[in-house]
Amino acid sequence: MMISECFSSLQGEGSLAGVPSFFIRTTGCRLRCRWCDTPYTSWDAEGQRFSVEELREMAQESRLHHVVITGGEPLIQREIGALTAQLREASFHITVETSGTAAPEFDCDLLSLSPKTSNSDPEGRWTTRHRKLRSDLEIARRLLERAPEYQLKFVVRGGGDMPEILQIVQELGIRESWKVQLMPEGRSAEETEARSVVVAGLCREYGFRYTPRLHLSLFGGGRGV
Ligand code: SF4
Incomplete structure (x- = not known):
């Protein structure tokens, strides 16, 4: 598999925030979010090959119970099914973190689905392709149908994002509003902090869950956290 980095840290986002976890970050992505916080897996993808056996061994050496497979987009990796079977x-x-743009066979305990809205649209030659791929909810629906447990995470800049988010939630048929999570957009603790009160207010208004980005506030972001 093409891997960008593997490391032990605390889960920073979502319903397992704070849980010590071993992260396997794949490299390569179909999207090009303009605020991507891991451009070294998308805009300027870099990494090296590891076998699923090597990844399993590294996860076991961490002595942790939780593994998070993230990216990039892990679901475009040919070996994703073999890796989750080994784990x-x-x-x-x-936990598998995905933007929901591919639906291969794989196993997980928690599907962390993060559909992208128009606030992610980049300018330039990627605009059309990004918009087309990010808005194909049929794939997201298929992933949700198979998931034993899920959370739906949205990156939010402000109230202007809500009509689009509400439409996606409705089109996906999500009734468990507490599994819809809003997190402030930002690539630094300062940026997310500046939006946190607004995003928390939106959660109160719509009955959605607020998720922090602990890795930014605790460790300052960057690689390996
Ligand atoms: S889907 Fe994730 S990895 Fe891909 S460009 Fe967007 S933020 Fe970056």
């Missing part, structure tokens, strides 16, 4: 065999709790 299942080793009794890990598996």
Whole structure:
């Protein structure tokens, strides 16, 4: 598999925020979000090949129970099914983080689905392709149908994002509003902090869950956290 980095840290976002986890970050992505916080897996993808056996071994060496497979977009990796099978065999709790633009066969305990809205649209030659791919909700629907547990995470800049988010939630048929999570957009603690009160207010208004980005406030972002 093409891997950008593997490391132990605390889960920064979502319903497992704060849980010590081993992260496997794949490299390569179909989208080009303008605020992407891991451009080294998308805009300027870099990484090296590891076998699923090597990844399983590294996860076991971490002595942690939770593994997070993230990216980039892990679901475009040909070996994703084989990797999750290896991790299942080793009794890990598996979270898969995805933008929902591909739906191969794989196993997980928690599907962390993060559909992108128009606030992610880049300018330039990627605009059309990004818009087309990010808005194909049929793939997201298929992923949700198969997921044993899920959370739906949105990156939010402000109230202007809400009509689009509400439409996606409705089109996906999500009734469990507490599984819809809003997190402030930002690539630094300062940026997310500046939006946090507004985003928390939107959560109160719409009955959605607020998720922090702990890795930014605790560790300052960057690689390996
Ligand atoms: S989907 Fe994720 S990895 Fe891909 S460009 Fe967007 S933020 Fe970056």
